[in-house]
Amino acid sequence: MANFEIVSFPFTSGGFPRDSVALNDWPVVYVLTGKRHAYVGESHRAMSRMAQHFQIQDRREKLRVARVIIDTEFNKSACHDLEAFLIKYIDGDEQFTLLNLNAGQTSYNYFNRDHYRSSHEAIFEALQQAGLFSGSIREIENSDLFKFSPYKQLTDVQTATVANVAEGLLADLGAGKPSLSVIEGAPGTGKTVVVITLMKLLRDIQSVVEGGEVLEEDIDGPYGDLFLSGFREALAHRRIGFVVPQQALRKTLAGVFRRSPALRGVEILTPWDVGKSDARWDLLIVDEAHRLSQYAAQSFGGLVADFRDITTRLFGAFDPDLTQLDWIRKQSDHQIVIIDGGQSVLPADLPSASIAQLSAEAATASRRYRLESQLRVLAGGDYVEYIRDAVSGVLEHPREFEGYDLRFYDDPSTMHAAIRQQNEKLGLSRMLAGFAWPHLSKRATDSHIDDITIGDFSIQWNRKMKDWVNSSDSINEAGSIYTIQGYDLNVAGVIIGPDLTYRDGKVLLDSANYFDPRGNQRNNNLRKITYTDADIQRFVENIYTVLLTRGIRGTYIHVVDPALREYLRPFFPPANV
Template sequence: MKVIDTKSDAESPQGAPFFVDRCRFTPTQGIEISSLQLDDDKVQNWPMVYILANDNPRQKSAYVGETTSVSERMSQHSKNSEKDLFTSVNIIFNQEFNQSVIKDYENRLIGLMAADGVYKLTNKNEGHSNLNYFSKEKYESMFDDLWEELRRMELADKTISEIEESEVFKYSPYKSLSVDQRVALNKIYSAIESDLSKAKPIVVQGMPGTGKTILAIYLLKALRDDEKFKDLNIKIVEPMTSLRATLKKSLKGVGGLNARDVIGPNDLANPKFGYNPEVEKPFDILLIDESHRLTARRGITAFGSYDEVNKKLGLPKESTQLDWALKLTKLPIFFYDASQSIKPADIDPNSFEEKLGDALRHPIRLENQMRVQGGAEYLNYISDILNDKHPARRTFDNYEFVLHDSIDDFTDSFEQKLSEHNLTRMLAGYAWDWKTKGKPVASPLKDIVIGDKSFRWNSMLANWVGNGVANPIYAQEVGCVHTAQGYDLSYSYVIIGPDLKLDPITGRLIGDKDHYFDKKGKGGATAEQLTQYIKNIYYVLLTRGIYGTHVYVVDDALREYLKCYCYIMK
């Protein structure tokens, strides 16, 4: 039995030590109470947390639970065939546990262990919520000590801070939902529980950071865990290559889910992922994340494969990916934000309204800001600045919005933040050509040159943000919007290039076509449309940072203008 001292002081709770008692778990028999060092009365009647485990390398899995009677709970588990794979149980006892604490600890252990990756968790998604209770801060401090002991026992590997900075944790289906996410979940469930064959499209609308992607993942896991819906053909459709790779990686360690649950739009016509030409609507539910990035047949790179899908589905040549989703699924659920449409290929809002009608005019709204600590006020502030609404200057509690006067200060600050938070990244608009595309990472060639500083564009699209944690070389690159959209960053360091300037006559922000290098991003766009796409790109980039956004502006006039709105770092 392991005894873990805690760092809590003499306030309530008193910081009593934890006891971690480990014993064999046998299917049909459960545990032998006599093999435990804990007193019998505690085993039979005390609030505790436990971890069932199987350490066989071929099926290394775990289940986290809480109970007020370990003996009774283990007896129940021994009769449950789903628990037959487990061979041991780790029982966590503390003299100061109560039911609120063990529920909170259970939730935290599930979230951390699922992202840690030592075990594949088999827990079902039963609706976690943030609990408030007496002396919660003290118990949270005590939890840190418990986690370190679990690491020493090899039940966990990474530190809490390492896990919480990881993408896998950020996209875990075991997240606690906000109030408006739960309201949205209930509305969607009501539609699913009705006749799916008569279901109408649903639109979930929210600003960046309101938890659209998390809700989609949570919903997928909840439906797979629900006996009524587990056999439905459900997929998350992720239009963006980079985020799709990240979500696939995140779902690998989640019981009941796998990487094949996340597909791209073209995969909708692939039998490997559930398409069946003999069935009118082969998909029961499609959760279409970042649906504002679905494309039309314009400004794309692969017309051949695009046309092949339309042909296979019996649709006109000019049909869009939105048409594909509507044709192939009984209930399409679109997670949507028109302000994040960034190129001509993206289906325009008018087309969405034409096809979705009341679903788009009366969406389920997510309002609570879950990413940016500056809250919705910060996002509105950025939108107002970019869209020439001239908001009053303001600051935000617990959030850094900083303008750097020199590129040297910008990069020095970036290096400091990166050393403290490994999900800090540099991002930029498409104001430089991608000369290093396809070049080896070790190539001395650079894309972005500002003064005596030079940088390389992201050398990959798929999971560039996450790969920068494992390989510091990628963390030194500058990401484009396609590598950043949909992601949470600790700090976002944004270079506003010469593609966005201040019109000296009108005082308005305008796009500069001559300094915009995304060929597919400007084909066929009017000057006004291009300006809006560029503004939308910077809106996306400036709303990635959880704790702060740091900015360097290339254009002198625009830099002076933005000093009216930012804290200035000289």
């Protein structure tokens, strides 16, 4: 299918070709662009819709050219699908800021969908030639803007979760009572995308109730009722903050938020920002809440005193059992918390008892939501559990994951070469490793040292903490849990280091080969807590589960400990080298 044509004309009051039959009585998709802004829509009465857009001052001032995609085979469903495709890729590219409120509609199937979708790439290329895209489809898909886009197409379950959380929040705001909502999910279930979509939805509702102009199509879709009078007023002039505990992810999301008019003004906060603030929030949304900290040794010595001071100021007296989650709840009336206890990776992370209590409290109030479907790795939903069982030593039977590039390497050098090849082919392919080697090269005097050496193979740890995945040298380095948690790769090459061994039929921690000073912390003297080998091993297993579930298209594995390598070998396909 390549029978489309693109008609262009000025987006002015006199620029619309009103005599065109196709533009007045046929389903089409249109793209309005200005110097820095764009809007994508669909209509069977395009000229009438253009006139409506022109009546909105913001669009009249920011948009200059209209391009209408016409095809004699188009129907309403095909137009919805193409509209959503273009919204997704224009937002993922860096050239334009989208003015759309929603992501379009494409989650449903329709007759001959594959036939219509076969033309999407050709339409993309035609628009690219017209200057609407600066990157290729592959380049856009590999970008953080694309992966964390608030215009991401959600599954039915994700969409329902966003709608239910927002509806519950608006009801609680209207009733004037505090609330807690919890969204749970394993790695790759789309928790961060759900919460970004939710944040944009809440900001869009705020914009409407505070005087923003919109058309009916702007609020068409699964969240339309939330824009109606009676709901939306509850959000007027509310202070909303977005808390991200992880440094690397926080910087990435700040860049994504700057690209969206709705999200640009959102406060992206550390837990420390929340604790130190003299003002409170109406709502705090917390991503990766399992990475919030309890009272324990921190990455910088002065933070221990800050922790004590914040807790004392907020609660009137110091209690060592209070956590950063308690700060957040004290500093806000409403909280939406995204959590996965299986991704806690440090003894200082939020205690498992706190996570369980949080989940139970939300469930009692019917505000607990669970995401189940695996949306990252193409291996499907069973893959994450398979990996978790493998690294904990309870896997009994091998299984195949059709369509997923899973390989087991005896030589890390060969694996790194394969990762380089995939990076040339697909982009966004990187080496990762457990913290089984000290990070010596981070010291200026030792910046030339290779941190990880296995036989003839050697590699440095990541030189950057923030946005390491996209740094120019990352293909030559190994990323740690601190640089990759929360991110996707196309293919991940994972080194399971000598911190995990296999003895007497069990996977065991070798603490002498675990070099994360905060991860291998046995005594929390501040809270008088002692961690056993079994406790630390659980965190290490969580780390490897995270590393081994980053790859969308594939995961390559090398195991250092010989006995563990032989135990795991039957469960993973050998690399064909």
